[in-house]
Amino acid sequence: MQKPIPPASSDRYQGSRQRLVRALETVQDLIIISLCIGLFSFMVIQLREMFLSLLPPLDFPAVTADILFLLVLVELFRLLIIYLQEQRISIGVAVEVAIVSILREVIVRGVLEAPSSQILSACAFLLVLGMLLVVRVWLPPTFEGIDPEHVISLKRRRELAHSADSTPLPEPATRLASEHAMPKTDSIL
Numbered sequence: 001m002q003k004p005i006p007p008a009s010s011d012r013y014q015g016s017r018q019r020l021v022r023a024l025e026t027v028q029d030l031i032i033i034s035l036c037i038g039l040f041s042f043m044v045i046q047l048r049e050m051f052l053s054l055l056p057p058l059d060f061p062a063v064t065a066d067i068l069f070l071l072v073l074v075e076l077f078r079l080l081i082i083y084l085q086e087q088r089i090s091i092g093v094a095v096e097v098a099i100v101s102i103l104r105e106v107i108v109r110g111v112l113e114a115p116s117s118q119i120l121s122a123c124a125f126l127l128v129l130g131m132l133l134v135v136r137v138w139l140p141p142t143f144e145g146i147d148p149e150h151v152i153s154l155k156r157r158r159e160l161a162h163s164a165d166s167t168p169l170p171e172p173a174t175r176l177a178s179e180h181a182m183p184k185t186d187s188i189l
Contacts, residue, residue: 025087029084032080032083032084035080036081038189039073039077040077042073043070043073043077045067046070046073050063050066050070052068053066064107065104065107065108068100068108069104069119071098071100071104072101075096076095079093079094079097091132092133093138094131095129095133096133098129099126099129102122102126103126105122106119106122121130
């Protein structure tokens with residue numbers, strides 16, 4: 001027969017769990033920072049190579065490919081910076097990286113030299129990515145203080161409290177609005 005965990009032990013467990021989560025987030029941030037430094041160094045090397053390729057004889061397709069590749073690297077760098085600032089991946093920036101990467105491949109290979117099936121599949125993929133960018137605008141923001149899992153959790157707690165106690169609780173939407181107005185200090189996993 002197991003003994004129930006005393007409340008002090010439960011608080012200690014929560015505190016150690018929160019410290020562990022913070023430590024793991026710090027390690028993750030250090031990994032992202034090292035990726036940013038590596039990507040920035042690689043961008044500097046690519047920029048140097050691009051300027052060297054501008055010397056005569058000029059190979060226009062190679063210069064165009066280098067410029068587009070630098071744009072992809074800049075977008076990836078921006079994606080990492082957004083992750084460091086907001087602790088999330090920006091869907092819009094990720095889609096933009098994919099679009100620029102596809103266009104780079106089409107331009108480098110040449111539309112006339114590439115098989116028609118590859119061009120059609122690239123066009124279809126670009127169309128889907130474009131629709132994703134448009135649909136993303138209509139979706140409600142989930143990372144500006146409103147957490148869908150938190151809403152479900154509040155609703156479940158309200159149902160449990162209501163069944164155990166007959167006192168009415170405020171609606172989850174009202175509680176969310178008041179929480180959204182106040183800065184959130186801790187996050188729910």
